[in-house]
Amino acid sequence: AQSVAQPEDQVNVAEGNPLTVKCTYSVSGNPYLFWYVQYPNRGLQFLLKYITGDNLVKGSYGFEAEFNKSQTSFHLKKPSALVSDSALYFCAVRRRRWGFQKLVFGTGTRLLVSP
Amino acid sequence: KAGVTQTPRYLIKTRGQQVTLSCSPISGHRSVSWYQQTPGQGLQFLFEYFSETQRNKGNFPGRFSGRQFSNSRSEMNVSTLELGDSALYLCASSGTFDRGVHEQYFGPGTRLTVT
Numbered sequence: 001a002q003s004v005a006q007p008e009d010q011v012n013v014a015e016g017n018p019l020t021v022k023c024t025y026s027v028s029g030n031p032y033l034f035w036y037v038q039y040p041n042r043g044l045q046f047l048l049k050y051i052t053g054d055n056l057v058k059g060s061y062g063f064e065a066e067f068n069k070s071q072t073s074f075h076l077k078k079p080s081a082l083v084s085d086s087a088l089y090f091c092a093v094r095r096r097r098w099g100f101q102k103l104v105f106g107t108g109t110r111l112l113v114s115p
Numbered sequence: 116k117a118g119v120t121q122t123p124r125y126l127i128k129t130r131g132q133q134v135t136l137s138c139s140p141i142s143g144h145r146s147v148s149w150y151q152q153t154p155g156q157g158l159q160f161l162f163e164y165f166s167e168t169q170r171n172k173g174n175f176p177g178r179f180s181g182r183q184f185s186n187s188r189s190e191m192n193v194s195t196l197e198l199g200d201s202a203l204y205l206c207a208s209s210g211t212f213d214r215g216v217h218e219q220y221f222g223p224g225t226r227l228t229v230t
Binding site: 034036041042043044045046049090101102103104105106107108 | 207219
């Protein structure tokens with residue numbers, strides 16, 4: 001069975017500084033990996049995905065993530081944080097197999113960007 | 116293109132009652148998934164429908180059920196409500212069936228409170 005670990009409940013960073021939100025995964029075979037963001041009282045918004053190819057994936061709002069197969073990680077990064085980036089971030093994994101494979105989410109990491 | 120819509124947005128029910136939640140996917144999307152989000156358990160997968168057929172099911176009791184109509188709209192039903200069913204219920208739609216590469220687009224959720 002697949003699983004996702006987000007080891008940090010909260011990440012604090014000052015505006016303008018780089019940010020990293022960590023994610024490691026466990027899945028049999030190769031994964032599809034996703035990052036979503038959730039603002040208060042809202043659903044999840046898709047940020048980016050890794051399917052295949054280049055290990056560095058660029059997504060919405062200046063976010064990017066690096067797929068590292070040997071470390072089974074998919075950390076979310078942004079070179080310069082904004083206060084408006086403060087939200088709850090979820091990493092998710094799906095098995096790379098034919099047919100319907102459910103999306104499994106991590107527990108989420110709250111990002112707090114201070115002015 | 117309109118996003119995923121969910122109705123109602125908020126609901127208060129008492130123990131023992133039943134509830135039906137509705138989800139309209141993005142136009143053209145045929146896959147609809149449902150998730151339960153709680154502070155303690157995070158995002159838990161309920162079920163996924165494609166072309167009116169349940170393709171995948173999470174580990175929830177039989178009190179939780181769903182269906183999908185020919186126009187891809189979906190409903191989920193929870194019977195004999197328990198206090199622990201209080202949660203944000205999220206619906207997500209995705210594009211055509213393939214090897215699972217498509218990201219899911221989430222609605223704003225229905226906040227269910229059971230008293």
